[in-house]
Structures are given as C-alpha cells and as structure tokens.
Amino acid sequence: MAHVETPLVSVRGLGKRFSGVTALTGIDLDITPGTVHALVGENGAGKSTLGKVIAGVVRPDDGEMRVDGVPVTFRSPADALAAGIAAIQQEIALVPARTAVENVFLGREPRRRGLPDARAMRRRFDELRESLRFNVSPIGSVGVLRTGEQQKVEIMRAVARDARLVVMDEPTAALGVDEVEHLLAAIKRLRERGTTIVFVSHRLEEVKEIADAITVLRNGELVTTRPAAEISAPQLVEAMLGRSLQSAFPTIAPCSPDAPVVLSARGVRRSDVLRDVSLEIRAGEIVGLAGLVGSGRSELARALFGADQLDAGTVEVDGEPVVMRSPKDAIDAGIALIPESRKDEGLFVDATVARNVTMAHLHTITRRGVVQPHRERAEVARAIDEFDIRPGDPRQIVGTLSGGNQQKVLFSKWLLRHPKVLIADEPTRGVDIGAKLAIYEIIAGLAGEGMGVLVISSELEEVLGLAHRVLVMRQGRIARELSREDANPERVMHAAFGTETAQVAA
Ligand SMILES: Nc1ncnc2c1ncn2[C@@H]1O[C@H](COP(=O)(O)OP(=O)(O)OP(=O)(O)O)[C@@H](O)[C@H]1O
Ligand SMILES: [Mg+2]
Known part of the structure; x- marks a missing residue:
C-alpha cells in the first residue's frame, strides 16, 4: 500500500x-x-x-x-x-x-x-x-x-x-x-x-x-x-x-471449615443500598465479592469499616461485637480497608512514601508518642522491599509516583498493621501485571497466615482465582453464594444481572 x-x-x-x-x-x-x-x-x-x-x-x-x-x-x-x-x-x-x-x-x-x-x-x-x-x-x-x-x-x-x-x-x-x-x-x-x-x-x-x-x-x-x-x-x-511470565494465580491453601469466624456481619442495612446483608469470614478464608457497579459491594465494604453509619445490623470481630461509629473503631478492632479510591480515602498524595506507610500504625514506631526514626526507617524499608515500591525512596512524594506504585503504598500502609480482617476493594486497580501477581501472592500469603480476607473486584477472574467462596451482590443484597468449585464466570454474571432461572437461584 x-x-x-x-x-x-x-x-x-x-x-x-x-x-x-x-x-x-x-x-x-x-x-x-x-x-x-x-x-x-x-x-x-x-x-x-x-x-x-x-x-x-x-x-x-x-x-x-x-x-x-x-x-x-x-x-x-x-x-x-x-x-x-x-x-x-x-x-x-x-x-x-x-x-x-x-x-x-x-x-x-x-x-x-x-x-x-x-x-x-x-x-x-x-x-x-x-x-x-x-x-x-x-x-x-x-x-x-x-x-x-x-x-x-x-x-x-x-x-x-x-x-x-x-x-x-x-x-x-x-x-x-x-x-x-x-x-x-x-x-x-x-x-x-x-x-x-x-x-x-x-x-x-x-x-x-x-x-x-x-x-x-x-x-x-x-x-x-x-x-x-x-x-x-x-x-x-x-x-x-522484557521476559516471559507464567501468569497464574498463586496456590490458595484450602480453608478449614471449622476455622474460627473472624468477621461476622448480620442484618446489615443502610438506606436502600444495603438491604439485610449477612456474611461470615473465617480465619484463613478469602471471600470474593462480585457484582455490578452499584450493586452495593463498595457500600458493604464501607459499612464493615465504619465509614458509613448503619441503619441496622451488627458486626463482630473474633466474636466480639464492634460498635462502629467511625473507621477508628474498625481499625481498633483489627479490620483494615484498602479503599476503592486511593486519592480520596487512602493516600495523602502530598506526603512522602514514609509518612503514608507509617500513618496507619504509628504506635509501632512511636515511644510515648514520639516517632522513633530508626523504627520508622526499618518499617518503611520493609514495606518498600516487600511491595516493590518504585522508586524505592522513602522521601518521594506519593503524588509523584506512578498510579500502580501509589496502589502499592496504599497496600503496605494497611498491611504493616497485621489486621485480623482485610477488606480489599479493587486491590489491583491500575496495577501492572507483575505487581498484580505480587499482590495476589501477598493476599494468598496473608490468608495462609490466618487473616480473613474480603476481596472486592470488578475483574471476575481475580475473584474466581483468589476466593475460597464467592458472594455475588445485586441491588443491595447477597444474591448468590458459590463455593470455589461451583464458581464460574457464567454463574457469577447470571447472579449479578439477576438472569438466572428460579431453580438455580439461591
Ligand atoms: N510529577 C512527577 N515527579 C516526579 N516523578 C514523576 C512525576 N511523574 C512521573 N514521574 C516518574 O516518571 C516515571 C513514569 O511515570 P508514569 O506515571 O508515566 O508511569 P505509568 O507508565 O503511567 O505507570 P502506571 O501504570 O503505574 O500508571 C515513574 O518513575 C514516575 O515515578
Ligand atoms: Mg499511569
């Protein structure tokens, strides 16, 4: 031509x-x-x-x-x-x-x-x-x-x-x-x-x-x-x-059906976005939350994290009721949230990588309220290394990092606390394939150590690849629950759109 x-x-x-x-x-x-x-x-x-x-x-x-x-x-x-x-x-x-x-x-x-x-x-x-x-x-x-x-x-x-x-x-x-x-x-x-x-x-x-x-x-x-x-x-x-890569999900260790329940929510309601939602997450279990945008997934995450007031319902961590007035209550109870929007809710874009990483767990690096620089340095170095944050300079302003690296900072910020329950809302959004696999490994590893994890994702394969159990939300309710074995894209999409036939509906 x-x-x-x-x-x-x-x-x-x-x-x-x-x-x-x-x-x-x-x-x-x-x-x-x-x-x-x-x-x-x-x-x-x-x-x-x-x-x-x-x-x-x-x-x-x-x-x-x-x-x-x-x-x-x-x-x-x-x-x-x-x-x-x-x-x-x-x-x-x-x-x-x-x-x-x-x-x-x-x-x-x-x-x-x-x-x-x-x-x-x-x-x-x-x-x-x-x-x-x-x-x-x-x-x-x-x-x-x-x-x-x-x-x-x-x-x-x-x-x-x-x-x-x-x-x-x-x-x-x-x-x-x-x-x-x-x-x-x-x-x-x-x-x-x-x-x-x-x-x-x-x-x-x-x-x-x-x-x-x-x-x-x-x-x-x-x-x-x-x-x-x-x-x-x-x-x-x-x-x-610059090299070939076997893109695969890490091996997800089976979760024992009699592992203790770390997070339990019952009858959670908030105006018409959450209508009577109940769920349980066991220690070591990864629960995937699927559903269309607007089905209530992020709203559920926010409710479990105390970011929004509930109209009704109870939340328990390790069997202890948690009065959720604010995220602080959730954090104190051992819940961590990686929010959907890193800019609005998760990161201080004008602060350094070091400050962002240590912000959520100042108690581990302070002594009588004073930041111990050597502890801070050690924690931050560990985060940069573990999450492969690039460039690996603790003094870099977070707002100048590439999008995916901002996500890694957000992740490390919460995980250094070792929460009992991790709620990850779109954990790999904007993250490249290498970092994505690293995050999957991290999630699998945390569950392997006994953390209960709730993964919310719009990428179906992410939910299916990671979760022991998949919950599908629709119109503020959990429309369907699928075991890892039963979950496949067709079933999840049918439940999400409400197009499944009556006899297979849960
Ligand atoms: N305003 C800035 N100040 C300092 N460094 C910057 C700035 N903007 C970008 N960089 C650096 O330039 C490089 C390229 O960043 P860029 O945002 O273009 O990457 P990207 O390919 O869009 O990544 P991502 O997939 O994570 O969004 C990175 O090392 C980043 O840290
Ligand atoms: Mg970019």
Missing part, C-alpha cells in the same frame, strides 16, 4: 526527566488519525507521562512533536485543546461540588446574551449522554458519584470539547464489567466518527479488543509499536516485562 496518511500526532526523540528520574527517552511515535492507539507497559514505564506530553499537561525536555505534520509546542492543556487534543487523567479531575452538566461544560458554557445558557447546556448534555449511552445523572454534585460515574463525566467533557484526539489514561480501571463494555462501545462509536484515541490500560484483553495499534513502553523507552492484530497477549507481556 503506497498510501501513507499524515499522522495526527507524531513525536520524535521525545524525552522527559523528573528530578533525576528518566520518565521518557528517545520516543518516536506516529498516531494515525481515526485509530485507537494503545499504550501499555509496567507501572512507571512512562505511559501517563507520554499521554500528558501529547495533551500538553507535561512539557518534554527533548524532542519534537507535530500535529498534522506541523511542529507544535504545547505550554498548557489549553494549547493542546486548541489543537483538538483533550485528556482524561488517571486520577479524576472534576469539580466535586458542581453537577455533571456544569463539569462537562466548565469554562466553555454555551451562552446566551453573555450568560451561561442552562437550557442549552442541559440539551447538549442529554444529546451527549444519548450518543455515548451513558446513564449519568445531570443533577446533584459529582463529588458524591461513584468513581465509574465520575469517569463518564470526564469522557463526556472531552467529547463536548470537540476533541479530535482524546488521551484516556486507564479509563476502565474504575469501571464494573458491564460499564467497561459500554465504554468500549462508546470508544468504538467515537472512532467511527473519526476521533482518535490514545488508550492506556493494564487490561490486555480490552487492549486487544479495542486497539488498532499498540505501543509497548518499558523504563521510559519505546520497545515496539505494532498493529494490534499482529501481536498476541503473551508477546505483549513479554515485551512489557
């Missing part, structure tokens, strides 16, 4: 360093208009940085960039937007107190006689919602929406800005299975309209499904760019890691 299309975006010799860390070096890349171009690589490989350079969020140190063959220098995201490039960041960036409609049109409100035209905004919002088939409420502040919903608002905003190229940094990371399907369908519709997408994701199946071309990054370098059809998932993993 002689026909060569001018790339929409083309970069040559692109480099970026952050105070000594090389995030990108010598990147040559062409992005063909009207395609979905995926960026894959391990945590810290440079995917987000490359996306940010393209979208004008980060200024490169070296190299040049062209749009439609014309050299450009973006000094800000506004410059990129003027060239038709918008970005959806890895961490959500909405104005929490405003509505979805306001966020979508923020700074570019349709106007009438100089004033924002609320009606026109609402009409365009509805059109957008219709064309993307996103079921997002126009009213109420977006701050109270679930992460998956907020992400949709961000996508709508990019589309509303008539972007020709949208950089999507892990847009599916926070979405449930059904929502991922919607999003991938929406991306396909955008592509049909001629929009170009730069798509960053750790989920290789969806990359394979959606991408036309795939670029693999490793340690800030571009390893290869290939048509998606010409590279298999194992080849991708090998290119990402």
Whole structure:
C-alpha cells in the first residue's frame, strides 16, 4: 500500500526527566488519525507521562512533536485543546461540588446574551449522554458519584470539547464489567466518527479488543509499536516485562471449615443500598465479592469499616461485637480497608512514601508518642522491599509516583498493621501485571497466615482465582453464594444481572 496518511500526532526523540528520574527517552511515535492507539507497559514505564506530553499537561525536555505534520509546542492543556487534543487523567479531575452538566461544560458554557445558557447546556448534555449511552445523572454534585460515574463525566467533557484526539489514561480501571463494555462501545462509536484515541490500560484483553495499534513502553523507552492484530497477549507481556511470565494465580491453601469466624456481619442495612446483608469470614478464608457497579459491594465494604453509619445490623470481630461509629473503631478492632479510591480515602498524595506507610500504625514506631526514626526507617524499608515500591525512596512524594506504585503504598500502609480482617476493594486497580501477581501472592500469603480476607473486584477472574467462596451482590443484597468449585464466570454474571432461572437461584 503506497498510501501513507499524515499522522495526527507524531513525536520524535521525545524525552522527559523528573528530578533525576528518566520518565521518557528517545520516543518516536506516529498516531494515525481515526485509530485507537494503545499504550501499555509496567507501572512507571512512562505511559501517563507520554499521554500528558501529547495533551500538553507535561512539557518534554527533548524532542519534537507535530500535529498534522506541523511542529507544535504545547505550554498548557489549553494549547493542546486548541489543537483538538483533550485528556482524561488517571486520577479524576472534576469539580466535586458542581453537577455533571456544569463539569462537562466548565469554562466553555454555551451562552446566551453573555450568560451561561442552562437550557442549552442541559440539551447538549442529554444529546451527549444519548450518543455515548451513558446513564449519568445531570443533577446533584459529582463529588458524591461513584468513581465509574465520575469517569463518564470526564469522557463526556472531552467529547463536548470537540476533541479530535482524546488521551484516556486507564479509563476502565474504575469501571464494573458491564460499564467497561459500554465504554468500549462508546470508544468504538467515537472512532467511527473519526476521533482518535490514545488508550492506556493494564487490561490486555480490552487492549486487544479495542486497539488498532499498540505501543509497548518499558523504563521510559519505546520497545515496539505494532498493529494490534499482529501481536498476541503473551508477546505483549513479554515485551512489557522484557521476559516471559507464567501468569497464574498463586496456590490458595484450602480453608478449614471449622476455622474460627473472624468477621461476622448480620442484618446489615443502610438506606436502600444495603438491604439485610449477612456474611461470615473465617480465619484463613478469602471471600470474593462480585457484582455490578452499584450493586452495593463498595457500600458493604464501607459499612464493615465504619465509614458509613448503619441503619441496622451488627458486626463482630473474633466474636466480639464492634460498635462502629467511625473507621477508628474498625481499625481498633483489627479490620483494615484498602479503599476503592486511593486519592480520596487512602493516600495523602502530598506526603512522602514514609509518612503514608507509617500513618496507619504509628504506635509501632512511636515511644510515648514520639516517632522513633530508626523504627520508622526499618518499617518503611520493609514495606518498600516487600511491595516493590518504585522508586524505592522513602522521601518521594506519593503524588509523584506512578498510579500502580501509589496502589502499592496504599497496600503496605494497611498491611504493616497485621489486621485480623482485610477488606480489599479493587486491590489491583491500575496495577501492572507483575505487581498484580505480587499482590495476589501477598493476599494468598496473608490468608495462609490466618487473616480473613474480603476481596472486592470488578475483574471476575481475580475473584474466581483468589476466593475460597464467592458472594455475588445485586441491588443491595447477597444474591448468590458459590463455593470455589461451583464458581464460574457464567454463574457469577447470571447472579449479578439477576438472569438466572428460579431453580438455580439461591
Ligand atoms: N510529577 C512527577 N515527579 C516526579 N516523578 C514523576 C512525576 N511523574 C512521573 N514521574 C516518574 O516518571 C516515571 C513514569 O511515570 P508514569 O506515571 O508515566 O508511569 P505509568 O507508565 O503511567 O505507570 P502506571 O501504570 O503505574 O500508571 C515513574 O518513575 C514516575 O515515578
Ligand atoms: Mg499511569
């Protein structure tokens, strides 16, 4: 084929360093208009940085960039937007107190006689919602929406800005299975309209499904760019890691049916999001919690952790009732929660790795209320080593770590406490395949040592691969319980959607 299309975006010799860390070096890349171009690589490989350079969020140190063959220098995201490039960041960036409609049109409100035209905004919002088939409420502040919903608002905003190229940094990371399907369908519709997408994701199946071309990054370098059809998932993993990997779940030791119950919840209710939920977790048992986004999974996690007030119900740890007025009560009772949203609930992004790691268990490093620096150093060094946090500098500000490494900090923060019960809500979200397997090993190891674990995940294979027992939630209730032997994707999905026939329903 002689026909060569001018790339929409083309970069040559692109480099970026952050105070000594090389995030990108010598990147040559062409992005063909009207395609979905995926960026894959391990945590810290440079995917987000490359996306940010393209979208004008980060200024490169070296190299040049062209749009439609014309050299450009973006000094800000506004410059990129003027060239038709918008970005959806890895961490959500909405104005929490405003509505979805306001966020979508923020700074570019349709106007009438100089004033924002609320009606026109609402009409365009509805059109957008219709064309993307996103079921997002126009009213109420977006701050109270679930992460998956907020992400949709961000996508709508990019589309509303008539972007020709949208950089999507892990847009599916926070979405449930059904929502991922919607999003991938929406991306396909955008592509049909001629929009170009730069798509960053750790989920290789969806990359394979959606991408036309795939670029693999490793340690800030571009390893290869290939048509998606010409590279298999194992080849991708090998290119990402620079070695081959048997991706498998660790051996899960059987859990004794008469191991003591470490966590027991009975008749838990909270408005209409949790309707009479009861469950038990035994020492050494990994219970998986599946269900669609909105089925009540995260709400249950928050309730068990004392983050939300219960309308009714009791929670016991080791047979002792726990009065849950706040997370502190849960923590004191031996429950740890790895929350769904690391930014809002889990991490202090402006503080160092060391502070974040030790924050949740100051008592182990203090003496009469004073931090003992040698103990702190030892604990932090252990965490960095055990969880392979990169870069392994305790003084690094957490907000500057790559997404997956932030997740590892969050994990270590809670686990150094040795809780009796661990509730892990989307524990591997945004984590690369290597780190993911490490987290699976950690979870299996903790259960092996007698911890009770509740794993909530939108990735079905994660739930099925780890759990001794799977609970499927639907509409605020536990709709079905499946043993490890009986659990399979079809059964779980049927229970989640409520499409199973009456006789198999629990
Ligand atoms: N603002 C910053 N300050 C300092 N270092 C940074 C900053 N942003 C990125 N880095 C570093 O640059 C490297 C590449 O980070 P980047 O966020 O691009 O990785 P990534 O491929 O998106 O990873 P992940 O899959 O974990 O999101 C990492 O070593 C990271 O710590
Ligand atoms: Mg990233």
